[in-house]
Amino acid sequence: MEWLKKLAALLVxxxxxxxxxxxxxxxxxxxxxxxxxxxxxxxxYSLIGLSGVWLLLSKYKS
Incomplete structure (x- = not known):
């Protein structure tokens, strides 16, 4: 899952x-x-937006 977080951060x-x-x-x-x-x-644009939401949610999930 770490690679997904890095990809999301790159897109954001x-x-x-x-x-x-x-x-x-x-x-x-x-x-x-x-x-x-x-x-x-x-x-x-959709992937960038979803990445931002995913990073936001993962920050408060942990």
Whole structure:
């Protein structure tokens, strides 16, 4: 399960950096790489969101 926690942390970090780029530079790295409203983009955003929820819940579970 440790690998899952590391993967979730990596995805949350990617999401945080992307939101920082959007806020500071109005530049969305994910949509620049994968396109806007593509299936890959939607899946990636969903995985990032689920990773954040999973990390939050696992923090209070332990």
């Amino acid at each position: 970090l990617i999401g945080a950096l992307n939101w920082g780029a959007i806020g500071l530079f109005e530049f969305n790295v994910v949509t620049e790489i994968f396109g806007s409203a593509t299936t890959v983009t939607k899946v990636l």
